[in-house]
Every structure is written in structure tokens, then in C-alpha cells.
Amino acid sequence: MKLSKFGTPAAEWYEAYERSVEIVGKDNVERLIDKAVARIKEHAPSTHATFGWSGGKDSQALRVICDRAGIKDAIMSEYGVALEFPEIRKWRYDSMPDFTNVFNHDLQYDFLNKHPELLFPKDKKQAGRWYHPQRAAWNKYVAAHKFDAIILGHRTQDGNYCGKPGDGGVYFNGDTKKVCPMYDYTHMEMLAIMKYGGFGFAPTYNWPFKDSFGLGVRGWPERPQNPGDSEDKPMDEVAQIDVQCLVNAAPHIKRIADYLDRKGIQY
Numbered sequence: 001m002k003l004s005k006f007g008t009p010a011a012e013w014y015e016a017y018e019r020s021v022e023i024v025g026k027d028n029v030e031r032l033i034d035k036a037v038a039r040i041k042e043h044a045p046s047t048h049a050t051f052g053w054s055g056g057k058d059s060q061a062l063r064v065i066c067d068r069a070g071i072k073d074a075i076m077s078e079y080g081v082a083l084e085f086p087e088i089r090k091w092r093y094d095s096m097p098d099f100t101n102v103f104n105h106d107l108q109y110d111f112l113n114k115h116p117e118l119l120f121p122k123d124k125k126q127a128g129r130w131y132h133p134q135r136a137a138w139n140k141y142v143a144a145h146k147f148d149a150i151i152l153g154h155r156t157q158d159g160n161y162c163g164k165p166g167d168g169g170v171y172f173n174g175d176t177k178k179v180c181p182m183y184d185y186t187h188m189e190m191l192a193i194m195k196y197g198g199f200g201f202a203p204t205y206n207w208p209f210k211d212s213f214g215l216g217v218r219g220w221p222e223r224p225q226n227p228g229d230s231e232d233k234p235m236d237e238v239a240q241i242d243v244q245c246l247v248n249a250a251p252h253i254k255r256i257a258d259y260l261d262r263k264g265i266q267y
Contacts, residue, residue, distance in 0.1 A: 003187040005158060005214040010206055013191075013213050017201070020192035029196045032189055036065040036181035043170050043179045044148040050075050051151035052138060053100055055092045055202045056216040058153030058182070061190045063097055064197030065181060066151055072099050075150070077137040080106040082249070083219040085242055091202050092217070103137040109252035112221055119255065120225045120234035130222055139176045149177040155185055209237060220245045235259045 001016050001023070002008070021029060041047065050073040051066045053059045063074070074097050078084060096102075112119045121127040142150050154160035154169075162183035163171030169183030182190060194200075202217050209215075215222065220241070223234035235256065238245055243265065250257040250267035260267050 001188065006211050008213065009210065010208075010212050013205070014201075016188060017191045017195055020188055020195050024189055024192035026196070029189075029192045032185065033065055033068055033193060033196075036185075037069045039169065039181040040065070040069045040071070040151055040179060043168075043177070044151070046148055047071055049073070049147050049149045049151055049179075050101075050142065050145070052077075052134075052153070053096055054217055055088070055095060056153070057194060057201060057205065057213075058155060058158060058190055060199040060201075061182065061194040061197070062151065062153035063199065064193050067197075069151075071151065073145075073147075074100040075103060075138065075141045076100050077103045077134040078105065079133065079219050080104055080108070082108050083111075083221055085204070085220055085245065087242065088202060088204055088217050095202075101141065103141060105133050105137070107133070109249055112249075112253055116255075119221050119253070120223055122225050122227075127222065127224060130218070135173060138178075139174055142176045149179045152178055152180050153182060153190075154180040155182050155190065157186055158190075207241060232259060232262075239263070239265075 001012070001019075003013060003016055024032075040049070047070050049071055051062055051071055053063060053074040053076050055076075066074075076092065076096055078089070078092070081089070117126050118129060121130075138150050154162050156162050160180070161171075162169045162180040163178075169180035171178055182193075204215070204217050205212055211224070215224075220238045223237050225231065225234050235246060246256050246260060247265070247267040250260050257267065
């Protein structure tokens with residue numbers, strides 16, 4: 001079963017998830033978990049480490065591995081109430097590991113006015129800039145607690161940077177050591193670990209859009225305006241998910257106010 005973040009319908013991802021342990025095999029799932037744990041212990045021998053949890057699919061698999069490795073600290077970086085989907089934010093707080101520390105950037109609408117290119121980004125470079133606050137939070141948190149490393153659920157097949165080829169999924173961002181123990185795992189293997197550990201998907205993955213698995217648990221301003229899309233397309237999607245996000249933003253952001261005016265939606 002071939003899976004793609006931006007091409008495979010959500011129904012096929014869910015089907016793959018349900019069948020993943022059967023397809024990969026329980027013994028192989030155990031082997032994959034043990035292999036990832038060994039990688040963590042190799043690069044953070046004291047296991048004085050934290051792991052990044054976002055509520056995304058890979059972080060759900062990662063918590064299975066980190067639990068096995070004995071890591072009892074996690075960090076979740078969030079933009080803040082204004083830029084998050086309320087349903088996803090609530091799900092995160094209800095679902096995150098008990099020991100998760102939340103780094104709230106408390107970004108407000110003026111952030112989008114100062115950086116208009118980040119509102120419904122039009123290319124990968126612009127979209128990638130949304131990760132900067134998260135990386136900064138990780139680095140600050142690791143330094144403050146003098147952790148050996150932060151463990152991430154990043155995988156090459158998912159399009160993540162996991163270090164240079166041959167470095168075994170380990171790299172440094174400044175002084176922060178980042179360990180990606182699943183860096184070479186397939187989508188199916190990741191799903192099998194997630195399923196085997198008893199964890200499921202955030203609601204966003206089942207939203208009726210072709211890129212739901214690609215966007216994961218990102219904030220509402222990150223809905224992309226891809227080449228060929230109308231200017232309204234990302235706002236149409238946000239309105240379909242939770243129009244209140246736009247209603248709240250409209251008094252502060254002209255582009256959104258103009259959209260709601262065209263649609264006859266009061267704010």
C-alpha cells in the first residue's frame with residue numbers, strides 16, 4: 001500500500017493504520033521499537049532527554065518509543081489561542097502526555113500583519129518559516145534544562161530534515177542535539193508503531209481536504225494557497241472547518257475582513 005502525505009486520501013491512510021500491525025507484523029513492530037530505543041540510548045546515553053510532541057501522527061508513534069526508552073519529559077510548542085484551531089488545541093491538551101511542558105508563543109494577529117507572507121503561504125519556503133518558533137522553543141527548552149538531546153519524530157519519507165546522509169538521524173541546531181530515531185522508517189512502519197501503542201489521530205486528519213495528512217495539526221493561517229489556487233481557497237477551507245477563526249481575525253486583518261464581506265459573513 002503506497003502512501004503519500006499530499007496525494008493519498010485520508011480514507012486510505014486510515015485503512016493503512018487499521019491494517020498496519022498486521023502488514024508489518026507484531027514481531028517486526030517490536031524490532032522497530034527496540035531499534036529506535038537503541039538509537040536514542042546511543043546518542044543520549046543518560047536518557048536525560050526530552051521529546052517533541054505536537055499531536056501529529058509521527059509524534060504519536062514517537063511517544064511509544066520514548067515510553068519504552070524511559071523518557072518522561074516532552075515539550076509541545078504552540079502559536080497561541082489566536083492562531084490555533086480550537087478543536088485541535090483542545091484535543092492536544094486532552095491527549096498530550098501527562099508530563100508535557102507547553103511553550104506558548106502567544107502570537108497575535110499583528111504577527112500576521114507584520115509577516116503577511118505567512119498568512120496562507122504560497123510556497124514551501126514561506127510555509128517552512130512557520131517552523132522557526134517551534135525550533136526556537138526546542139532550543140531554549142533543551143538549554144534551560146541541560147538535556148542531552150531532544151528526540152523528534154522526523155522521518156525522511158515524511159519530507160523532514162533528519163541530518164546528513166550517514167549521520168544516523170542525528171544533527172545539531174546550534175548547541176541543540178536532535179535525534180530522529182525513526183528517520184529511515186516508512187509511513188507504514190510509523191503507523192504500525194502508533195497503532196501498536198494504542199494511539200490514534202488528531203481530528204484534523206479526517207477533515208475533508210486532500211492535503212489533510214500533509215498539513216497535520218498546523219494552525220489555521222498555515223492553510224496553503226498553492227499554485228493555481230484562488231486567493232479565497234485557504235479561507236474557504238478555514239471557514240468550512242471553523243469560521244469563527246476568521247471572524248475573530250477580521251477586525252485585525254484586512255484580507256480576511258474583505259473575504260467575509262464578499263461572503264456576507266458578519267464579524
